[in-house]
Amino acid sequence: MSLVYAGVLSHAPGITGRAHLVENTAKRDEFYAALDKQRREIQDSGAEALIVIAAEHFANFFMNNMPAYCIGIGSQYEGPIEDPDWLKISRTKVPGAADLATRLTREVMKTVDVAYAEEWKFDHGIMVPLHFLTPEYDLPIIPVNINCQGPPLTPLHRAWAFGKALRRACDSVPEKIAVVGTGGISHWPATPDSGKINEKWDREFLDRLMRNDKDALLSYDDIQTYRDAGQGGFEIRTFIAIAAASGGDGELQFYTAELPIFAVGCTVARFSLDRTA
Amino acid sequence: MSLYHLQKFLYELNRDETAQQKYRNDLETLLDDFDLSDEESNALREGDIGLLYVLGVNGQILMHYAAFLEIEWFAYLELMREGIAKHGPVRAGVYAMTGGGESFTVEGKKR
Numbered sequence: 001m002s003l004v005y006a007g008v009l010s011h012a013p014g015i016t017g018r019a020h021l022v023e024n025t026a027k028r029d030e031f032y033a034a035l036d037k038q039r040r041e042i043q044d045s046g047a048e049a050l051i052v053i054a055a056e057h058f059a060n061f062f063m064n065n066m067p068a069y070c071i072g073i074g075s076q077y078e079g080p081i082e083d084p085d086w087l088k089i090s091r092t093k094v095p096g097a098a099d100l101a102t103r104l105t106r107e108v109m110k111t112v113d114v115a116y117a118e119e120w121k122f123d124h125g126i127m128v129p130l131h132f133l134t135p136e137y138d139l140p141i142i143p144v145n146i147n148c149q150g151p152p153l154t155p156l157h158r159a160w161a162f163g164k165a166l167r168r169a170c171d172s173v174p175e176k177i178a179v180v181g182t183g184g185i186s187h188w189p190a191t192p193d194s195g196k197i198n199e200k201w202d203r204e205f206l207d208r209l210m211r212n213d214k215d216a217l218l219s220y221d222d223i224q225t226y227r228d229a230g231q232g233g234f235e236i237r238t239f240i241a242i243a244a245a246s247g248g249d250g251e252l253q254f255y256t257a258e259l260p261i262f263a264v265g266c267t268v269a270r271f272s273l274d275r276t277a
Numbered sequence: 278m279s280l281y282h283l284q285k286f287l288y289e290l291n292r293d294e295t296a297q298q299k300y301r302n303d304l305e306t307l308l309d310d311f312d313l314s315d316e317e318s319n320a321l322r323e324g325d326i327g328l329l330y331v332l333g334v335n336g337q338i339l340m341h342y343a344a345f346l347e348i349e350w351f352a353y354l355e356l357m358r359e360g361i362a363k364h365g366p367v368r369a370g371v372y373a374m375t376g377g378g379e380s381f382t383v384e385g386k387k388r
Contacts, residue, residue, distance in 0.1 A: 013340075018350060021384050057337035062288050063281060081292045086344035121292055123341075149337060151371065190336025192357045192374045195381030231336075231371040260382045 003170040005045040005178035006246035007038055007270040008209075008239050009132075011054065012184060013124035014262040016088045016131055027258050034254035034268040035132040038180075041270060042133060047178035049097040049140040050133065051104075051166070052126050053242065055148035055183045055235040059123035067115035068154040069162055071108065072143035073101040079122025089127050097140035100175055104142070107169035112162050129182045146241065148183065148234040156218045159237040163244025170245075181242035183235030184264040186228065193230070195260035201228050202257065202265045205236065210250035210269065212243045232264065248272030280333050280369055282312045286321065287334060291341040326353060327360020333369030351388050354380070 015031075022028045042050065059081045061067060075098040084091050098118075105116050120143050122130070130137065146162070147153060154162075170177045185205050186198035208216040217240050225233040243250070254268040286308075290296045299307045308318050320328045324346050329339055343353040358378050367373040380386045 014350075021350070023383055057341070058284075058288050058335065059292055062285060064285070082341055083344045083347070086347075149335065188375065190340040191372050191376075192354050192361070192378060193376035193381060194354060195385065196376050197381075226371065230375075261384050 002173055002175055002177055003167060003179065003245070003273060004047050004176045005042050005270070006180070006242055006273060007041070007268070008181045008183075008242050009035060009038060009129055009268050010184060010262070010264050010266050011125045011128045011182040012187070012189060012262050012264040013082065013087055013128060015128050015266070017086055017124075018261050019088065022259065022261050024258055027256055031254060031256065031259065031266045031268070032132070037253065038268055038270070039133045039135075042178045045178055046176045047139070048175045049100055049142055049177050051142045051144055051177060051179040052129060053144045053146065053179065053181040053238045054125040055238050056125050056145050057123050057149060059121045060117065060119070061145065061147065063150050066147055066150050067145070068147050068158070069112065070115040070117055070145045071101060071105045072096060072120040073098055073105055073116050074118040074120055077120045077122055077141065077143065080127040081121045081123050087124055087127065089131050092137055094122065094130065094137050095140045097142050100140070100173065101142045103173055104166070104169040107172050108162070108165045110165075111168070112158075112165040114162070125182060129180060133180070146237045148237055153222065153234055154237065156220060156237065156240055159240045160214065160218060160244040163241035166241070167245040167247065179242065179245055181238035183238035184232040185236060185239070185267065186230055187232035187264040188230035189232050189263045194263045196230070197257045197260055197265045198229055199257040199265065202255070206252055206255060206267070206269075209239055209243055210252050212246070212249055212271070214244075217243060242271065246271030246273055248274045279312065279314050279317060283317045283329075283332065284334055284338055286311045286313065287338045287342050291338060291345065297345065325360075326356040328364055329360075330357040330372070331360045331364040331367055333367060335370055336372035351385055354385065
């Protein structure tokens, strides 16, 4: 078994870009401490590469040719595409893992059709997690995207199948691999409603996620999610893929709806890898 | 179809430093590469965040564009609200305003 860590975390650009505007600085710092703990857990796992399952925001993929799933097989990436002063993250190069990612892609393709890309520009959806999890940008990254932006979107049961395929792929190679899913739960980002959070919906979703209850997780539909959790709620696909990849119970390490200036319920969790995925 | 090209213009601008240079130095030539209506072209010439939001530009694309224009965060949110007030509800896409125009942060309410 070569998957050594699985977790989830939020990626909203405000987490770094609007840190200076936060009034509840104690809660903000508690969140940052949880992210730093996640960094240490990944480091302690001995991971040689980190897969980031993200929900990008038109940094690479557009409606002219939108893949439902894509894996980065490049040797180097760059980011953020956004104004660095706005995101408060400097533009940088990030190492990839071309050979490993190519082998993983071949294995995933045995059960799930995926696109691949040797070029990839990171937006906040990946750069914010990396800022906290590999601040020196010295861990090879394998970016993965699930289209959560440009409908029609992949059904949830396919996100589950993708997570399972990724786990099988990780377990087929000798390298130690960590994987994180990054997205939001209920949120209405990039609208005038930015900061709106449905905490009740979030906690119900997180309960299902931590129990790794497949049927309950896959019972959401996008019409209900849009109504109750906003268009940002479509990003639950990344969390569901991680649940499938881990095959184990989750441990919610941090959640708060008390930082709406970040425009998302801030979340950090990890999963056990005990069960056979 | 035109909204597609409007969003593609911004998608290219957001991710490509060459396009950003062109936007600053030769905007008209850049606009010529896309099949845009007069309303859309003018919105881009003026950096009219409110109108672009109402026209249905995906919020993530628009947010990155607002950052490129160096518009401050709370001003950016207010420009979208002003766009709704002036032009009516969002006409396409999934980034409609559903919260009645209020601010959902204590930091914003104090502005």
